[in-house]
Amino acid sequence: MVAERLSRLGRRNILFDDPVHDEEDEMLDDSLEEDAKTQFLFPTVGESYKGYTHSYMNMGLLERGEKDVLKFQESINGQVLQPIYELIRTNTLTPETLVSHSDKWSKENADFKYMSLKRRYYVDTKQVVRDRRKNDRIVCEPVCIFDLLMCAHLMNNHMSYRHLHQHLNEVYSNITREFAQLAVRYCSVCNQDQSLKPIEKYRHKNMFKGLLPLERVHLEIFEPFDGEVIANKYSHVLYCRDYHTRFIWLQPLKNASFKHLVSAISRFLLSMVRLPVYLESSTLDKQDLFDICEALCGKYGLKLGLGVNNSSQFHANGIRRIKKLLNEHKDDCLSDWNNCLKYGPYYLNRAHNTLAVGIPSDLLYSCHLKSSKAFSLKQEKVIDESSAENVVHIKKGLIYLESKDAQHTDEDESDVEEEDFSDCEQSVVPSDLAAWGHRRENSPTTVQDEPMGDLHPSSEISEPSTSFYDELISPSKKRLRLAPKVETA
Structure with a gap:
């Protein structure tokens, strides 16, 4: 019994x-x-x-x-669930038994789920199963x-x-x-009319499941504490999040000038295990993002893709969530930058994300082992299939723009308590170089839920004036020259 x-x-x-x-x-x-x-x-x-x-x-x-x-x-x-609980309680949990007792896990990903379960749950001396992540509660x-x-x-x-x-x-x-x-609800004394609302929960699906880890990453610049400075040094942060796994990176910025952004984003990209196929942003203007990538490609010979399938609501939800977590520990975070990492990325990357259907750190690093070749082939294919008008060669590097005809999964995701609010609408905008030459006006300030004007960086980044640009044609003129000509009647 x-x-x-x-x-x-x-x-x-x-x-x-x-x-x-x-x-x-x-x-x-x-x-x-x-x-x-x-x-x-x-x-x-x-x-x-x-x-x-x-x-x-x-x-x-x-x-x-x-x-x-x-x-x-x-x-x-x-x-x-009960089958997995029994394996933990009887100390018979292995990758093989995990696969045999659950249809959610395959042989390919069972090892990482097994490690996650072993890291979180244990059986004490009284044969009681406890949860390390929740203060060893039963x-x-x-x-x-x-x-x-x-x-x-x-x-x-x-x-x-x-x-x-x-x-x-x-x-x-x-x-x-x-x-x-x-x-x-099932107590007839408390629920006297015995009416039952339908159970609305369902097994969530990752709306970006079709993407590879790091295939699409969004970069955002914002002030986490609205005018207050972290450790008397940093007013802004560089926030980076992978679409597929929801894994987050955070870097401090002394200001939002073009020079600092180029330096911070280069450190981020050059430290990654692989370059993202596409970069996107809702807080960086399209032209600013192009200018930054142009500087990096020319200096380091990188090949960077700029995505056009901006999901501004998805971006805005991620920013709101990280700001909320940091502001819940505002005093600690303002005194020490490492506390921003502790209460932000460190927490989120190790917590189960319902919308990603897993723990971001486990999802990211488990996929690295099996998707390296697929990722390289996909990136090469994207570049090879890009039209000439959407590719700009810069010294030994290049920038390629996503086609306006690109298709992505568009599954709806409902609000989930303690998750990324509603990861949702994807607004497709034109992708040719002419479109990239114009400032995008529908940034997060157009999100209906909540004004996000405070997320915009300062105007300093709009007109870079570094020595790098002295050697090149003016970026705006170059875009105009390379943009496809529009036939008039």
């Missing part, structure tokens, strides 16, 4: 302070009662909720809840989650799901607020 295989916490009373309600909770929970108790009764692990039901309760509704919660777990990426056996939630709900006088989650989350790492909310 399940109860026999689990270690028992034992029923105990734990004192808690009264929970603090924020405005969002008050709005979202219309039925919130004054049920926060100074004492919370913990159910025994593996205990059935049926020992606490009454004759006037709808048992059919509760039994349906057991099945629905299990199905709901399967729809959530990152959840350890991992509740997946088939027992509904029993645990409903027992606690009934034992604590039909406690609301928010307080239920608050208390259980102190002990268990995999009891989410969504699980608690769903379970309470």
Whole structure:
């Protein structure tokens, strides 16, 4: 029996302070009662909720809840399901057993998922599975989650799901607020009309799954603290994110001048395991990005592609998220640049990203081993198939522009709590050189959700005046000369 295989916490009373309600909770929970108790009764692990039901309760509704919660777990990426939990608990987890017990993993990527699971979960001396990433809290056996939630709900006088989650989350790492909310719906005392909303969760797909890692990267320049300087040195940051894996890089900038941007972006690109096929940006003007890449290609002989399938909302969501994380630790980040790395890229690259369907660091480095040849061939193919009018040779390097006819996946992704908000609309704009010669006006300031004018860099970068340009034709004149001529009637 399940109860026999689990270690028992034992029923105990734990004192808690009264929970603090924020405005969002008050709005979202219309039925919130004054049920926060100074004492919370913990159910025994593996205990059935049926020992606490009454004759006037709808048992059919509760039994349906057991099945629905299990199905709901399967729809959530990152959840350890029962077969994998058993492998961890019995210390029989290997890449081979992982493949045989889950249809989500193949022989090619099982090694990296295995390492991820071993790094995160372990079994203590009392044979209890614990989660290192969540302060060594206990991992509740997946088939027992509904029993645990409903027992606690009934034992604590039909406690609301928010307080239920608050208390259980102190002990268990995999009891989410969504699980608690769903379970309470199946209590006929609390849900008297017994109406059930449809379960809207689904297994998310990576809308950029068709891309190779580092095939498409967006570069952004912005001030994370709106006028305040990090470590008395850095006012701006260079933010880089890979489309496919959502892996993030962050570099400090003393200012947003052309000279500093060329230096920072060159350090970033030359330190990568391979150059991206396409670079994009929503905070750098198209002409500015061209000028920067032109400087790098001429100086270092690089071959750089400039993408035109700008997904400005995808870019804006990434910027909002990193700014939010840094501002949550504003004092620490302002005092030390390394704290910006800790609370930004270090955290995000190691946390499961629902929209990328995996952990960015694992996705990026697992793919490096198997996609190196495919990446080189794809980059060569892109350059070979680019029309002459979309290629500019600069000394030993070159810049190639993405064709306006390029096709990309366009799957919708819904908002996900604690993820990249809504990674979404892709606005296709013209890709020929004439279009690149004009300033793009629909930058993130056009995003409807929230003005993002503060993300634009200073005007210093718009007109570079370095010695490099003295040796060349004016960039704007060169574009005009190379741009395809438009026939007039």
